[in-house]
Amino acid sequence: MHRKVVVALLLALALAAAGHRPALAGGGAAAVPDHPSSHGRRGAPADRYTDPFAYCAAVGTVDQPDGRWAGPPVPDAVVEGLIRAAGIPADTSREQLARTTFWRCMGGRVYACFVGANLPCQAKADTRRTPSPAMRQYCRQNPGADAIPAVVTGRETVYAWRCTGKRPTIVRQVAYPDARGFLRNIWYEIRPGQRG
Structure with missing residues (x-):
């Protein structure tokens, strides 16, 4: 390949990586989709976000924020929304x-979850119907x-358990996993x- 062509291609790739639209041979700009950026501007690819709603709309499903999230670990909008959605007292310390x-x-x-009274936010729901050794020992x-x-x-268990004699048994199902397996x-x- 001719050296000038290689240099032109490398320059175009570097400009594209930096967020610029390289010129095409016909004088037009290369097609780069316009997306709202993390600050709401248009014209730059939206690969980093500070708005949790824009972030989730863009990434679809992730079990925790990834490298595309550029905001605080827990944004204010999530805290305020959680206060309302979970019925947390309005005078609760946001921090x-x-x-x-x-x-x-x-x-x-x-979606948001607060640990509160030892809630297992990061654990997947336990749907096993077989009692654990700890349950067997408790019933003994x-x-x-x-x-x-x-x-x-x-x-994490989705069941209420009791001891029937010395044997752990399920009373009823009290919780259900969501589409990702969380409670x-x-x-x-x-x-x-x-x-809030």
């Missing part, structure tokens, strides 16, 4: 809540117990404009 909140994207929408030590506590069953009842959809 404290942000420290105990996780958020993710599912189906292009924003507490035969006939009406409930096996969450500290024994694990907070649906502790993750809240956060919508734009929600305020």
